[in-house]
Amino acid sequence: MKYIDEYRDGKLGQQIAARIAAEADPSRNYSFMEFCGGHTHAISRYGVADLLPKNVRMVHGPGCPVCVLPIGRIDQAIDLALNRGAIVTTYADTLRVPASDELSMMKAKARGADIRMVYSVNDALKIARDNPAREVVFFAIGFETTTPPTALALQTAQREKLQNFSVLCCHVLTPAAITHILESPEVKDWHTVPLDGFVGPAHVSILIGSRPYEGFAVQYSKPVVIAGFEPLDVLQAILMLVRQVNEGRAVVENEFTRAVTRDGNAAAIQVVAEVLEVRDSFEWRGLGEVPHSALKIRPEYAAWDAERKFDLHYTQVADHKQCECGAILRGVKRPTDCKLFGSVCTPESPMGSCMVSSEGACAAHYSYGRFRDIPVVSA
Amino acid sequence: MSKKYIRPLDIKHGRVDMNHGAGGRASAQLIEEIFLRAFDNEYLRQGNDGATLPLPIELLQGARLVMATDAHVVSPIFFPGGDLGCLAVHGTLNDVAMQGARPLYLSASFILEEGYPLIDLQRIANSMGAAAREAGVPIVTGDTKVVEQGKGDGVFISTTGIGVVAAGVHISGDQARAGDVVLVSGTLGEHGVAVLSSRESMEFETTIESDTAALHGLVADLLAALPAGSVHVLRDPTRGGLATTLNEITRQSGVGMLLDESRIPVLPQVEAACELLGLDPLYIANEGKMVVICAPEAEESALACLRAHPLGLAACRIGIVTVDEHHFVQMQTRMGGRRVVDWLSGEQLPRIC
Numbered sequence: 222m223k224y225i226d227e228y229r230d231g232k233l234g235q236q237i238a239a240r241i242a243a244e245a246d247p248s249r250n251y252s253f254m255e256f257c258g259g260h261t262h263a264i265s266r267y268g269v270a271d272l273l274p275k276n277v278r279m280v281h282g283p284g285c286p287v288c289v290l291p292i293g294r295i296d297q298a299i300d301l302a303l304n305r306g307a308i309v310t311t312y313a314d315t316l317r318v319p320a321s322d323e324l325s326m327m328k329a330k331a332r333g334a335d336i337r338m339v340y341s342v343n344d345a346l347k348i349a350r351d352n353p354a355r356e357v358v359f360f361a362i363g364f365e366t367t368t369p370p371t372a373l374a375l376q377t378a379q380r381e382k383l384q385n386f387s388v389l390c391c392h393v394l395t396p397a398a399i400t401h402i403l404e405s406p407e408v409k410d411w412h413t414v415p416l417d418g419f420v421g422p423a424h425v426s427i428l429i430g431s432r433p434y435e436g437f438a439v440q441y442s443k444p445v446v447i448a449g450f451e452p453l454d455v456l457q458a459i460l461m462l463v464r465q466v467n468e469g470r471a472v473v474e475n476e477f478t479r480a481v482t483r484d485g486n487a488a489a490i491q492v493v494a495e496v497l498e499v500r501d502s503f504e505w506r507g508l509g510e511v512p513h514s515a516l517k518i519r520p521e522y523a524a525w526d527a528e529r530k531f532d533l534h535y536t537q538v539a540d541h542k543q544c545e546c547g548a549i550l551r552g553v554k555r556p557t558d559c560k561l562f563g564s565v566c567t568p569e570s571p572m573g574s575c576m577v578s579s580e581g582a583c584a585a586h587y588s589y590g591r592f593r594d595i596p597v598v599s600a
Numbered sequence: 601m602s603k604k605y606i607r608p609l610d611i612k613h614g615r616v617d618m619n620h621g622a623g624g625r626a627s628a629q630l631i632e633e634i635f636l637r638a639f640d641n642e643y644l645r646q647g648n649d650g651a652t653l654p655l656p657i658e659l660l661q662g663a664r665l666v667m668a669t670d671a672h673v674v675s676p677i678f679f680p681g682g683d684l685g686c687l688a689v690h691g692t693l694n695d696v697a698m699q700g701a702r703p704l705y706l707s708a709s710f711i712l713e714e715g716y717p718l719i720d721l722q723r724i725a726n727s728m729g730a731a732a733r734e735a736g737v738p739i740v741t742g743d744t745k746v747v748e749q750g751k752g753d754g755v756f757i758s759t760t761g762i763g764v765v766a767a768g769v770h771i772s773g774d775q776a777r778a779g780d781v782v783l784v785s786g787t788l789g790e791h792g793v794a795v796l797s798s799r800e801s802m803e804f805e806t807t808i809e810s811d812t813a814a815l816h817g818l819v820a821d822l823l824a825a826l827p828a829g830s831v832h833v834l835r836d837p838t839r840g841g842l843a844t845t846l847n848e849i850t851r852q853s854g855v856g857m858l859l860d861e862s863r864i865p866v867l868p869q870v871e872a873a874c875e876l877l878g879l880d881p882l883y884i885a886n887e888g889k890m891v892v893i894c895a896p897e898a899e900e901s902a903l904a905c906l907r908a909h910p911l912g913l914a915a916c917r918i919g920i921v922t923v924d925e926h927h928f929v930q931m932q933t934r935m936g937g938r939r940v941v942d943w944l945s946g947e948q949l950p951r952i953c
Contacts, residue, residue: 222872231862234935268937451936568945589939592928 225333228451229267230476238272238299238457245463251277253462254422254552256399259450265431265589267452275457280414281582281596283398283508283550284422286363287314288574288581291504292538294391295320298360301389301531302326302334305445309389310337311360312367314578318569319489322536326414343373349386358527360389364426365452366424368392368516369489375518387527390518393503396433397514401505402439407553414552416464420455421447430485434473442471449477492541496522506574546573549582556583563587607840609633614718621712622747631744634722635710638729642742643705651740651839662767668695669760669801677724677754678796681790681809682887685727688757690814690887693735697816698890700759700823701763708759709743713752737761763816768828775832776853781899783892785818785906786811788842789870789921793802797873808869812943813888825905826898828889829944835894840885840944845891846929847943850873853856856924859931859941883944900940905907 244250256260264270267573270279283289295318302309309326316327316338330336335355339345342359349357361371371388378386399419407414421434426447434445444465448458458476465471475481495517501513518526527533540546544566545559556562556575566572568584575583610627618628636644643651656663672688689706696703708728712721716809732739739759765771795811819834837845842864850857866874866881874881888911894902899917906912919931929941 222868222874225872225875229934231934231936238936265939266933268933268939269935271937272935336618412736568942588942588945590928592930592940 223401225451228449230451230453234272234453234456235372237453237460241277241456241460242274242465244460244467245274245277246467247276250415251417251463251466252280252415253277253404253418253420253459254280254282254416255455256282256395257420257422257425257450258288258578259423260420260448261285261453261582261585262580263450263452263455265585267520268589268592269452269455272456277463279459280416280552280584281585282393282402282419282552283547284364285575285578285580285582286367286393287299287318287578288546288550289393289507290315290318290362290396290504290574292502292505292540294389296538297533298358298389299324299326299329299334300340301358301527302336303329303332305333305356305531306354307358307531308335308337308348309358309360310348312362315360315362317571317577319577338592342370345481346374346377346386349383353385355385357386358372359386359388360391364395364425365428367494369428369486369540372492374435375496375522376492376526380434381418382537386522387525387530388518389527389533390497392497394499394506394514394516395422395562396509398508399434399437400506401508401514402509402551403437403443405551406555407551415525416443416552417466417577418446418471421473423447423448423450423454423480424516426477426481426485427535428486428489430474431447431473431481431483432485435497438471438473444471445473447473447477447481449480495519504535505562506540509547521530521568541572544573546575546583549575556586556599559583565592604632607897609718609721611718616712616716616718616721616746618712618714618746618748621744624948625846625890627683627744629643632649634718634725635742635744638722638725639732639739639742641738641740643738643743647739649897651705653705653740656764658766660762662772663764666692666696666763666765667760667919668692668699668700668703668784669758671756671758672694675754676795677720679810680794680806681925683724683727684755684757686731687726687812687887689728689731689735689739690759690812692759693737693814694836694890695760695817696763697763697814697819698835698836699763699772700769700819700831701765701924702820703735703737703761703763703816705762705834706737706741706759708757709744711752711756711758712744712746714746714749714756716754716948718808721755726755727918728757731814733815769823769895770829771831771834773833773835773849773852774854776855776893776921777832778855778921778923779895779896780832781917782859782898782919782921783840783894783902783906783917784859784865784917785815785868785892786888787865787870787888788889789866789874789881789884791887792841793870793873795879795885806869806873808867808873811886811888813887815909815911818890818906818909821909822902822905822909825901826894826907830895830898831892831902832895836890837886839885840880841885843880843882843941844944845900846941847927849891849893850924850927850929852919854927856927857919857929858922859919859929861931861934863916865904865914865916870946882941
């Protein structure tokens, strides 16, 4: 595949890895958080961790859209489909996230709820047009990457006067989550979670640009290197982070120059600003209530806001007591630190959200990395 | 044959209705004018509820019978490179063949949804008939039921195959041994991507065609070419793809595997489609490929034999069988790292980010 294989070149990868090993100071450790689930997935799928020296450790961040979706929100979507006759549409992985009453959207579907997986919010609009007698709700999740299409769909619905379409808006914001992690006592005060820098988001940064991270570099003295989702991108970004740390610098650097600019996609930002506004607070699974960390639909579009249309009230629902997703999403614990990991919590029957998506830290480790303690013996 | 009925079936405009499943004259006419015509063979012509078949001569020489059954549902029913009909024949023939057997007979039963166009049904039946003839395996008996509209998805086909496996051939999922080599007969993922790309909700065009094919000829060549006992496992990586198939084998045989990612053959257009959809070709279904696990000393002749057959041109070695009490399938990645290639969990769903 042209323009992709180049970024998966094993030889080049090993060369960069050799440079990381050569430049990393053996007398210290390096801990970098890859914020995005896309990076977590790439690191696991391509075995990138194996190429790093022992003193360079990657910490998985909370940037997995389905992982941070709180139970209460999924309950709302299930309720709309199961009890209020709506067709609820959403993106794939969302279907498997565990919710209350041992349900998930997929299990609710088996109980008769009309829940449909869509590849794009446009498919949800089409379903609404094709089913004028039914309420069609798009359960909108994801970071800044998936937000502009939702905003456009709301504009389209308004223009077409599509009365039976609405959006349950659960879009979340990356910078707020990064701030939350940097402000957490484990990172800021107790220093129990060493964090020497961030591999910054790929697709999110195409939208918002690299500018929003500049504050983290200055205020918290943490280097940020924005990187693409291919294995070479990740390795190159790690090398750039090692160099910043070694040189005592903390700035935003952009490895993903083929797609990311400093100011992002102005047109997309504009559309989002017209239709959506920042919520005072939003519950994240694992992180709890995070101020100014999510978007809601502006009053001008109230007729297409499922929360208003169906008079939904949010109820917090606690995770399973032993589930460590929260600590794992903050980088405080590793998947294997959780008692449920691999015993009762597996990708087939996830207890926590990190085990659902292949971008989740637990699922990535379970699916790709759990052999690590057990060496292969060749016959 | 159609003289028995006042008018022949209106194939062009007609649709399946409840009468076609009631067992009366309408049922008989549907069977005669669509299925008998498409499958025609001496056993079916006996016209009985079951087929009476001659005993294969090999059974007197220590051969054993192999029987496999498979239900076929696919959406859409017609896809690039094939359709439900030929798939229902190939799928079951391959299950028989993967035991190292020579398939002899097939049965087919149909669950039709009221309202299904007869012209499409005829197309499916003709495709089945053609696939069976090409494979040299007759469909000797069958059944048809009709369900009310909304209670089926057009057509479901269940087929059963019977075959014979020669004395001394012991091919089974529990026969993989540490040190064996893992071969595949060709490129992976075409069937699943071809079907996906033709779904209504997927708006992308590809030139990818399903690889659906009957593999018993390839199996026969392989067994003839290699010393007895050197082929340990044969399996067609259908649902769940290569990854799931290999995990089944490691569990059954109590071994591990180490694959080399750079050796796993995937067509660039399949790789590109998977990239676009966020899917992994290792988990995508194939309908005309097989995994061969054989003794290392047989590798060269096995590959030569596979590559000499039109269905095995791209055959290659992708890995080895290892000792591993955890029965992991592991893979050396192209980047030089290592990872588990796990079972497919649930359906393969596209990622969001």
